[in-house]
Amino acid sequence: MTVAEFTRFIATVEKDRRLTVWHLSLLTAVLFLALKQGRAEAVKVSRSQIMRLAHIATLPTYHKYFKSLQQLGYIVYRPSYHPGVRSELDIKKQPCR
Numbered sequence: 001m002t003v004a005e006f007t008r009f010i011a012t013v014e015k016d017r018r019l020t021v022w023h024l025s026l027l028t029a030v031l032f033l034a035l036k037q038g039r040a041e042a043v044k045v046s047r048s049q050i051m052r053l054a055h056i057a058t059l060p061t062y063h064k065y066f067k068s069l070q071q072l073g074y075i076v077y078r079p080s081y082h083p084g085v086r087s088e089l090d091i092k093k094q095p096c097r
């Protein structure tokens with residue numbers, strides 16, 4: 001994700017009134033991981049890692065808002081059911097409206 005794409009993404013998030021502080025916290029954690037890994041697609045994630053970075057302590061809160069981000073089109077999540085392989089997600093450059 002280039003700086004210009006990142007800036008456009010943040011501008012889109014800023015205008016979206018459907019998003020709450022929990023959505024923004026999760027998006028911030030996901031964006032941090034994406035920047036750290038140097039990519040916006042196939043970002044390797046784990047639930048515990050995202051929860052820690054987002055300062056979310058309960059599973060119901062995490063699942064509710066993570067699923068909501070998927071439904072709103074901000075992320076595409078591909079779970080891995082193998083304990084040794086991390087799940088992946090893509091950050092959508094143009095979320096659904």
